[in-house]
Amino acid sequence: MPADxxxxxGELEEDDGGDLxxxxxxxxxxxxxxxxxxxxxxxxxxxxxxxxxVTTTTRVRKLARARLSKAAVERRSWGKFGDAASGDDASxxxxxxxxxxxxxERPRAPGSKADEPSASGDPLAMASxxxxxxxxxxxxxxxxDHWTSKCPYKDLAPPxxxxxxxxxxxxxxxxxxxxxxxxVAPRLRAGAVHTDAGHDMRRRNDENSVRVxxxxxxxxxxxLLELFRTFGxxxxxxxxxxxxTGMSRGFGFVNFVHREDAEKAISKLNGYGYDxxxxxxxxxxxxxx
Amino acid sequence: MRPILMxxxxxxxxxxxxxxxxxxxxxxxxxxxxxxxxxxxxxRLGTYRxxxxxxxxxxxxxxxxxxxxxxxxxxxxxxDVKTGKELFTFRFDxxxxxxxxxxxxxxxxxxxxxxxxxMPTAQVKRIxxxxxxxxxxxxxxxSGITGRINRAxxxxxxxxxITAGEDATIRIWDSETGKLxxxxxxxxxxxxxxxxxxxxxxxxxxxxxxxxxxxxxxDARTLTLIKTYVTERPVNAVDISPxxxxxxxxxxxxxxxxxxxxxxxxxxxAKFFHKILEEEIGGVKGHFxxxxxxxxxxxxxxxxxxGEDGYVRLHHFDPEYFNIKM
Numbered sequence: 001m002p003a004d005x006x007x008x009x010g011e012l013e014e015d016d017g018g019d020l021x022x023x024x025x026x027x028x029x030x031x032x033x034x035x036x037x038x039x040x041x042x043x044x045x046x047x048x049x050x051x052x053x054v055t056t057t058t059r060v061r062k063l064a065r066a067r068l069s070k071a072a073v074e075r076r077s078w079g080k081f082g083d084a085a086s087g088d089d090a091s092x093x094x095x096x097x098x099x100x101x102x103x104x105e106r107p108r109a110p111g112s113k114a115d116e117p118s119a120s121g122d123p124l125a126m127a128s129x130x131x132x133x134x135x136x137x138x139x140x141x142x143x144x145d146h147w148t149s150k151c152p153y154k155d156l157a158p159p160x161x162x163x164x165x166x167x168x169x170x171x172x173x174x175x176x177x178x179x180x181x182x183x184v185a186p187r188l189r190a191g192a193v194h195t196d197a198g199h200d201m202r203r204r205n206d207e208n209s210v211r212v213x214x215x216x217x218x219x220x221x222x223x224l225l226e227l228f229r230t231f232g233x234x235x236x237x238x239x240x241x242x243x244x245t246g247m248s249r250g251f252g253f254v255n256f257v258h259r260e261d262a263e264k265a266i267s268k269l270n271g272y273g274y275d276x277x278x279x280x281x282x283x284x285x286x287x288x289x
Numbered sequence: 290m291r292p293i294l295m296x297x298x299x300x301x302x303x304x305x306x307x308x309x310x311x312x313x314x315x316x317x318x319x320x321x322x323x324x325x326x327x328x329x330x331x332x333r334l335g336t337y338r339x340x341x342x343x344x345x346x347x348x349x350x351x352x353x354x355x356x357x358x359x360x361x362x363x364x365x366x367x368x369d370v371k372t373g374k375e376l377f378t379f380r381f382d383x384x385x386x387x388x389x390x391x392x393x394x395x396x397x398x399x400x401x402x403x404x405x406x407x408m409p410t411a412q413v414k415r416i417x418x419x420x421x422x423x424x425x426x427x428x429x430x431x432s433g434i435t436g437r438i439n440r441a442x443x444x445x446x447x448x449x450x451i452t453a454g455e456d457a458t459i460r461i462w463d464s465e466t467g468k469l470x471x472x473x474x475x476x477x478x479x480x481x482x483x484x485x486x487x488x489x490x491x492x493x494x495x496x497x498x499x500x501x502x503x504x505x506x507x508d509a510r511t512l513t514l515i516k517t518y519v520t521e522r523p524v525n526a527v528d529i530s531p532x533x534x535x536x537x538x539x540x541x542x543x544x545x546x547x548x549x550x551x552x553x554x555x556x557x558x559a560k561f562f563h564k565i566l567e568e569e570i571g572g573v574k575g576h577f578x579x580x581x582x583x584x585x586x587x588x589x590x591x592x593x594x595x596g597e598d599g600y601v602r603l604h605h606f607d608p609e610y611f612n613i614k615m
Contacts, residue, residue: 071353072312076327081373082336083297095331098292098602104561104571104610225429 024051028220035245036060059097074269099243208262209284215239216275220248227274230256232261292575293331295601297324304346304582309414310588313370315356316601319343321356325370328586328593331603337368339375341432345386350394355416360384365399367416367423379414383407389442398450398466400438403467408432411441411452413464420495427566429467431573434460434553440486445493445509453483471512478511481507483538484524489547490531490587498524504538506564518562526582526612532589533611534564539580539594559583559594563615570613575602 031038040056068076079085182248212224225237239252256262262283270281298318306315311512314328321545322336323344342362349356357370361384367377367479379385383404390397397416402408435456444451450462457480459473469476473479488495494515498515500523505531506516518538525540541557557579558572576595585592591605 002379046602069310072310075312075353075371078371080333080335080373081336081404084324084333086334094296094333095326096294096296098294098329099576100291100575102290102575102604104290104557104573106571107569183413187321 048198093240101241199217208256208259208282210254210256210262210265211251212254212269213280213282214277215248215252215279216277217247217251219252220277221252224252224254227269228256228265229270231256231265233248233257290604290607293298293603293605295331295333295602295603296324297333297336298322298371298599300307300343301578301597301599302582303344304423304603305593305595306347306349306444306584307584308349308370309351309587310353311348311485313353314584314593314601314603315347315349316582316595317344317347317358318595318599321349322360325356326601326603328591330554331601333387335373335468337373337375338368339366340364342384345384346388348388348390348397350390352609355390355394356401357390357416359399363375363401363404365397365414376420379425381412383409385444387438387440391443391447391464393519396443396447398441398443400441400452402437409434409436409438409454410615411438411450411462429464432464433469436482439482439484442486443489444494451495451509451534453486455482457481457483457499457501459483459497459507459512459521469511473502473507473512474514479503481523483525487528490570496527498527498534498538498540500524503534504562506536507509512550516564516567520560520569523549523579526580526594528583528592529564529583530585530589531587534581535570536564537583537585537592538562539583540574540596541579557596566615568615570615 028041028084029038036059038058038060042054045051046052102169219239221237221239224239225234228234234254236255236285242249266281269279272279291359293459298316298320300319302316302318305319308338314326315323317323321342321344322338323342324336325331325332325334337356340362342360344358344360347356347358356370357365359365363381363384365379365385366375379399381401383401383477385399387399387400389398395416397414398411399414400411401409411431412427415428417423431436434452434454437507438452438454441450441452444461448464450464451459453459457478460469461471462468463470464569479497479499481498481499483499486495492574493509494506495509496504496506502520502523504524504527505514506520508515519535519537522542522545523540524538527536527538537559539559557576558574559580560572561570576594576596576598580594580596581598582595591603593601596599
């Protein structure tokens with residue numbers, strides 16, 4: 001046996017197997033497959049001396065075409081040092097890719113008209129009751145001419161911190177608010193003109209949720225928004241996404257500001273052929289409370 | 290885009306810095322260990338152990354061989370970037386806050402806070418090529434400023450030093466004599482403490498962020514105000530895009546008030562503005578606390594933000610970002 005340095009697995013049992021228990025099966029790397037998933041199977045001993053199988057699934061992605069300088073390429077091969085030298089960064093999940101898709105949120109959607117409610121503000125707060133004139137300037141009180149942020153009389157108005165968004169605690173209460181320092185419920189704060197309506201709508205809004213099923217796999221939220229916005233103001237679009245593959249799971253929700261718009265969308269889009277599949281659109285079942 | 294979340298720090302981030310090639314990202318936090326990451330995939334390369342207090346800022350030499358850090362433990366330290374070895378310690382009698390290396394990496398300007406009756410100062414140290422020759426002596430000490438100096442950087446051609454801080458005034462000093470050359474206009478300048486300062490790639494202009502909820506773009510030679518970007522929250526961090534006419538501004542309400550309000554009200558977004566049109570391009574959300582540090586990758590294709598929440602978020606821009614039309 002000593003002459004033959006290579007240990008045969010078949011002989012392990014016959015030899016004094018107890019002594020050879022320190023041997024671990026070799027590391028196995030499977031993949032990466034077409035989705036970029038790489039599976040690494042390793043074996044190690046835990047603190048109690050038991051053999052443990054560790055399966056690590058990692059996703060390999062090409063983030064950007066990087067042109068690296070010579071020095072940068074050399075730095076790639078540097079050894080880790082300091083706290084990183086122990087090498088358990090991966091298992092400690094020190095660096096993770098966000099599961100959430102973060103978009104650069106435009107103050108207004110590209111290509112849309114300037115008078116659309118800004119993405120940073122609550123679009124519901126902007127919409128007044130009963131679909132009357134939506135555009136009200138809070139600085140000069142003019143209806144239907146411009147938004148607060150575009151008010152030509154902005155400079156004349158008393159300075160308020162909350163120019164086009166609902167006031168926050170760090171903005172001093174504008175125009176005759178109660179004494180500073182005492183707590184004021186957000187909907188009672190000065191400047192929160194539409195909050196009562198907004199509150200109602202937000203509750204009602206849950207009922208204006210439209211469920212869309214049989215979506216094709218590569219449908220994304222912007223696509224759905226593009227499809228549904230023609231029927232009226234959309235407050236939320238959500239597409240269920242598989243966390244692992246990043247592919248759509250084939251259904252999503254669209255919330256409308258107004259119920260009529262939701263109904264209109266259902267009547268038009270249910271059975272509509274979209275991306276070689278036939279959409280199924282219905283009112284979403286109310287969320288169990 | 291799907292940001293990469295780097296959770297290497299236990300305490301709020303204070304500063305982020307890319308090296309010139311844009312392949313390494315250095316992060317400083319209130320915990321005591323500055324950390325270096327690969328800027329493409331966010332893998333941790335190493336940490337620099339040795340400080341005994343919050344690390345406020347850092348700078349890296351042009352060839353990414355040396356790192357200098359300023360810490361609240363009243364020292365600034367020189368490090369070997371590759372191994373994490375501590376090379377030299379500059380001791381002060383007050384916490385060191387801002388560090389900046391001059392072109393050529395032979396000089397560094399380090400600011401110290403006011404502490405135990407000492408006035409805040411900005412001190413110029415020589416950085417010797419050979420460690421044997423390295424001394425602690427200051428080549429120049431600038432003092433006479435009231436209020437903390439939050440940032441001191443070298444002006445164009447190393448001829449000047451630009452300081453900005455709590456007294457809301459930007460000052461330009463002669464880097465040879467230490468004479469005050471220019472002071473920003475009180476009327477058009479910031480109204481509250483300046484929290485951050487970032488130079489453009491060609492050093493011709495720089496951007497300051499202030500707690501007065503605005504960021505301002507200044508000419509680095511004449512100190513004339515060029516542009517103002519107004520947001521609705523205090524600004525803690527700013528940076529200028531190296532490739533596009535964009536600036537990014539981050540901040541948020543005071544950390545102490547965060548728990549009292551809704552996350553959305555905190556506005557912990559990195560806001561992009563068009564540098565010339567002063568118009569908002571968009572916001573990138575994600576942090577659960579104010580943004581304390583922002584940095585563009587020198588290639589302009591990614592940026593990272595560090596927050597009070599202890600996370601560094603590394604964002605690689607979507608292709609659409611480069612086609613935004615105003």
